[in-house]
Amino acid sequence: MFMWGIKRQDTFAATDGSFAFNGVHANDPVADFLLGLDSSFNQGDHVPRHYSRWRQYESYFQDNWKANPRLTLNLGLRYIYGRPELIQGDIFSDFNPKTWNPQNAPVVLPNGGFLLDSNGNPQPDLVRRQTSSMV
Numbered sequence: 001m002f003m004w005g006i007k008r009q010d011t012f013a014a015t016d017g018s019f020a021f022n023g024v025h026a027n028d029p030v031a032d033f034l035l036g037l038d039s040s041f042n043q044g045d046h047v048p049r050h051y052s053r054w055r056q057y058e059s060y061f062q063d064n065w066k067a068n069p070r071l072t073l074n075l076g077l078r079y080i081y082g083r084p085e086l087i088q089g090d091i092f093s094d095f096n097p098k099t100w101n102p103q104n105a106p107v108v109l110p111n112g113g114f115l116l117d118s119n120g121n122p123q124p125d126l127v128r129r130q131t132s133s134m135v
Contacts, residue, residue, distance in 0.1 A: 017043035051088040057081045 018041070023029040025037040032039065062076040106122035107115035114122040 017041060052085050054085045055083045 019038045020040045020042075021029045021032040021037070022039045023032055024039045025032050026035060058078070058080045060076060060078045062074070065073045065075065067073055104124045106124060109115060117123050
């Protein structure tokens with residue numbers, strides 16, 4: 001058997017935002033929630049549409065075998081091979097821990113804000129380390 005599929009759908013995105021409460025402020029996640037002190041907030045800026053296609057090959061063999069007059073074995077074997085899904089566009093990403101450099105992470109200030117440059121972009125930790133070593 002040969003199966004194939006095409007899917008056109010909106011990718012799931014948290015455009016309304018998603019808060020997380022983990023007890024970082026009051027040592028209790030419920031207390032943080034009741035006080036409105038979130039540990040993080042994430043919000044997607046759009047809902048991308050994704051187009052994907054895939055192929056899947058399956059085979060199934062079945063046979064009845066009478067071992068003796070009182071015992072009949074009904075045996076089957078199934079094999080499924082699914083090729084990777086092909087996706088149009090550039091809507092997926094993943095995190096590769098091998099490429100993570102903590103010196104490029106933005107500096108979070110004690111008030112929860114970011115250390116920003118003159119254009120309003122978050123500054124990486126490397127800039128803070130260089131600045132502090134100059135002082």
